[in-house]
Structure formats: C-alpha cells, structure tokens
Amino acid sequence: MATFLYARVSTSEQTLGHQQTQAENAGFQFDHVVADHGVSGVSVLMKDRPEGKRLFDMLRAGDTLVVRWVDRLGRNYADVTDTIREFMRRGVVIRTVINNMTFDGSTSDAMQMAVRDAMISFMAASAQAQAEATKEAQKAGIASAKVRHDETYKGRKPSFSRASYEMVMNLLSKQTSVSEIAQVARLSRQTVYRIKENPAAAEKALVVWSL
Known part of the structure; x- marks a missing residue:
C-alpha cells in the first residue's frame, strides 16, 4: 500500500x-x-x-x-x-x-x-x-483594463455626438448664448464651453472615438 x-x-x-x-x-x-x-x-x-x-x-x-x-x-x-x-x-x-x-x-x-x-x-x-466566478472576475478585469487603456490613449469619451457638435458650432456662429445652446442641444453648459473654447479638440475627440 x-x-x-x-x-x-x-x-x-x-x-x-x-x-x-x-x-x-x-x-x-x-x-x-x-x-x-x-x-x-x-x-x-x-x-x-x-x-x-x-x-x-x-x-x-x-x-x-x-x-x-x-x-x-x-x-x-x-x-x-x-x-x-x-x-x-x-x-x-x-x-x-x-x-x-x-x-x-x-x-x-x-x-x-x-x-x-x-x-x-x-x-x-x-x-x-x-472556477466560474474566477473566470467572470477575470473577464470584468479585462474589460475594465480595456476601458482604462482606451481612456489613456483616446482621452475620455465625448459627452456629445457628431450631430450635437455640429448644432453647437452652427448656433455659436449665430452668436447664440451658451445657456440657450445648452438647452437646445441638451448638453451641459460646461460641454458647450469646452466646444466653444477648443472646437479642434472636440472634433479630434469625435474622430478618435469614431463618433
């Protein structure tokens, strides 16, 4: 034995x-x-x-x-x-x-x-x-890491769409107030200000995120 x-x-x-x-x-x-x-x-x-x-x-x-x-x-x-x-x-x-x-x-x-x-x-x-719980945790970790990777190299995903960006730019060209644009485009005033102050950066973000 x-x-x-x-x-x-x-x-x-x-x-x-x-x-x-x-x-x-x-x-x-x-x-x-x-x-x-x-x-x-x-x-x-x-x-x-x-x-x-x-x-x-x-x-x-x-x-x-x-x-x-x-x-x-x-x-x-x-x-x-x-x-x-x-x-x-x-x-x-x-x-x-x-x-x-x-x-x-x-x-x-x-x-x-x-x-x-x-x-x-x-x-x-x-x-x-x-084993199944560990696998699910690993999947969640990989997904989280991918999001962090995207944010690191792409920057944070824009809170505005291509359509709302173009609407903001059009209304800004007509001297519309930021508050009114925010209401019409359904965006925050901070978002409208960011687009107004740096439209090139806003356009770049849309391109990077394929929006």
Whole structure:
C-alpha cells in the first residue's frame, strides 16, 4: 500500500512546491508525488492530463491519494465526481489536506454512503463554481483594463455626438448664448464651453472615438 500526493497548477507561472509543503506540514508522508504543471482543471479531464493519466495507471487497492483540496483533481463537477468514485471503486482512499476530509468506498451502510456522496458532490460543485466566478472576475478585469487603456490613449469619451457638435458650432456662429445652446442641444453648459473654447479638440475627440 502506497501514499500518493497529486498536485496541479493551471498556469506555467504558478509553482507546485507549496502544495507538497502544505501537505507535509499537515503530517502527510508520501511514497510518490505526481504533478501536472500548467494544466487546466476546467477544460482538461483528469484522465487526459499527462500525469493524471499516469496516476490512474499507478493507483492500486489499498493506496491513499492525498490532494490539497478536491479542486486539484479538477474544477469540472462531472469530472471530479467521476474521478473520486472511480478511485473509490478501486479501493483507493482519498484524503484532503484542507479540512482533513476522507473519502473511501469501504462502507456498505446506505446512510453513510449518502452522506459521503453528498459531500463529494458539494465539494465538486464548489470547485466548479469557484472556477466560474474566477473566470467572470477575470473577464470584468479585462474589460475594465480595456476601458482604462482606451481612456489613456483616446482621452475620455465625448459627452456629445457628431450631430450635437455640429448644432453647437452652427448656433455659436449665430452668436447664440451658451445657456440657450445648452438647452437646445441638451448638453451641459460646461460641454458647450469646452466646444466653444477648443472646437479642434472636440472634433479630434469625435474622430478618435469614431463618433
């Protein structure tokens, strides 16, 4: 009977060492360390990872598999639950460093099996939900960065359209007051003043923003 540590990080910039250190600090000792580096837990199934596939080949009945948490096995609900159940059917015990959870297939009590399977499902669902939340946060961050980039290189987006700009310029040529222009064009007086004081800059802003 052997004890395995399985570690995984999803990007090549991340390191694996802290997962082994954390497990060792929790009192675990290993006969084998198997690790996938730079492999997504969302899009790449456990059996399709280079080291994940090797782990399937190595594990035998009576072995113990240690992971930092179930999200190291994957962040896909179906994949994680299938993987854990497959290992349990083989007689492998799965233990987590975080929360010190233990999953095995030795029990034949229906209630205990129900509780165990419910916990596995909950943890697998949590892993996928966390991945989805992270992805959405990354999308929001990218969108925010793009807006900041546009504002840095384009300047702030004009609060007036091409039509309102031309209306302002036409009314200014007729000596119409700023207050009256603002009311007619539905712009703030400050905006009208900016156009009046620097029409070239206003025209440039419209061109840069393709308005």
